[in-house]
Amino acid sequence: MSAASAFEARGLTKRFGAAVAVDNVDLAAPEGRFTCLVGPSGCGKTTLLRLLMGLEPPTAGRIEINGQDVSALPPARRGMGMVFQSYALFPNMRVADNIAFGMTGRLAAGERARRVEALLETVGLPGLAARFPAQLSGGQQQRVAIARALAVEPRILLLDEPLAALDPQIREQLRGELKALQRRLGVTMVMVTHDQAEALAVADLIVVMRDGRIEQAGSPETVYEQPASPFVAAFLGAANLLRGEVVDGESLRLAGGQRIPADTAALAPGARVTAAIRPEWVRSAPGAAGVEGRVVDAVFGGASVRLDVRLDGEPAETLLVDVPADAERPSPGDRVRLDLPVQHLRVFAVTADPGS
Numbered sequence: 001m002s003a004a005s006a007f008e009a010r011g012l013t014k015r016f017g018a019a020v021a022v023d024n025v026d027l028a029a030p031e032g033r034f035t036c037l038v039g040p041s042g043c044g045k046t047t048l049l050r051l052l053m054g055l056e057p058p059t060a061g062r063i064e065i066n067g068q069d070v071s072a073l074p075p076a077r078r079g080m081g082m083v084f085q086s087y088a089l090f091p092n093m094r095v096a097d098n099i100a101f102g103m104t105g106r107l108a109a110g111e112r113a114r115r116v117e118a119l120l121e122t123v124g125l126p127g128l129a130a131r132f133p134a135q136l137s138g139g140q141q142q143r144v145a146i147a148r149a150l151a152v153e154p155r156i157l158l159l160d161e162p163l164a165a166l167d168p169q170i171r172e173q174l175r176g177e178l179k180a181l182q183r184r185l186g187v188t189m190v191m192v193t194h195d196q197a198e199a200l201a202v203a204d205l206i207v208v209m210r211d212g213r214i215e216q217a218g219s220p221e222t223v224y225e226q227p228a229s230p231f232v233a234a235f236l237g238a239a240n241l242l243r244g245e246v247v248d249g250e251s252l253r254l255a256g257g258q259r260i261p262a263d264t265a266a267l268a269p270g271a272r273v274t275a276a277i278r279p280e281w282v283r284s285a286p287g288a289a290g291v292e293g294r295v296v297d298a299v300f301g302g303a304s305v306r307l308d309v310r311l312d313g314e315p316a317e318t319l320l321v322d323v324p325a326d327a328e329r330p331s332p333g334d335r336v337r338l339d340l341p342v343q344h345l346r347v348f349a350v351t352a353d354p355g356s
């Protein structure tokens with residue numbers, strides 16, 4: 001067990017009958033950092049979180065904290081707290097009693113009251129101790145749920161899509177507060193989310209899951225800029241996935257016939273590939289080498305405009321291009337020449353699994 005890890009999962013597997021929800025996962029969460037588990041519905045991220053908390057027994061593998069195997073320990077003995085999407089507050093109990101629930105029997109009444117007050121300050125809800133959950137907004141209820149989880153002073157706080165039920169504006173505000181809270185308290189947080197932007201905004205470590213396995217784990221910058229597979233590129237943000245084949249060690253030919261520079265030195269000529277590039281990295285290239293096509297649509301997105309470009313050739317490829325909203329830009333129907341910078345173009349050999 002590394003001193004830098006809050007916990008380690010080793011070969012963690014969970015089967016429900018013939019279905020494999022979590023498949024031989026190895027994961028180390030950095031101590032005092034924010035880890036986000038992301039992936040499509042059914043990828044196993046929530047099941048993994050429940051295994052960590054002890055709400056599900058593993059079929060195989062182990063979870064270690066400080067070198068101790070805690071896989072068979074009940075949730076209350078793992079030093080973890082959990083926050084659910086549904087808040088899971090007791091509706092007939094006041095805010096103060098909800099927060100103090102886990103402290104009952106551990107602290108004297110006066111100390112519990114002082115800790116509740118301090119936690120309400122911590123989550124930005126001073127003065128609301130006497131209210132019932134129904135008297136609070138969704139964002140306030142989730143803050144109470146976080147305070148309740150923190151009340152038992154967990155070493156690790158697990159969060160299962162805690163912001164999913166909130167309105168977009170409140171969600172964005174609360175995710176900023178959650179990250180600030182994590183930094184201030186130094187507690188290890190592991191959060192499941194389906195929102196890629198949310199993960200990029202708060203995580204120190206992003207873990208992308210697919211079909212019960214970890215597809216890639218790394219910093220937000222690494223996973224976004226250097227995706228390990230077309231799946232990761234397409235899931236975490238927008239990405240163009242272009243089919244082609246290797247010409248030589250410095251170029252490839254797209255499915256429509258156009259040739260572009262690429263780092264293909266590790267691949268044999270003729271190898272089928274998928275080239276990935278994000279819309280914001282495509283550049284206008286008038287009078288220079290690049291791909292050619294026609295703009296078929298332009299969608300205003302506030303700070304930028306997304307162009308939908310149909311590339312020349314058959315079968316035709318579509319290329320998404322983001323340009324600043326205040327920059328001169330082509331209109332639908334205009335012909336364009338575009339550069340796909342080699343440093344931003346990721347090339348993947350096509351395997352039997354088209355998504356890998």
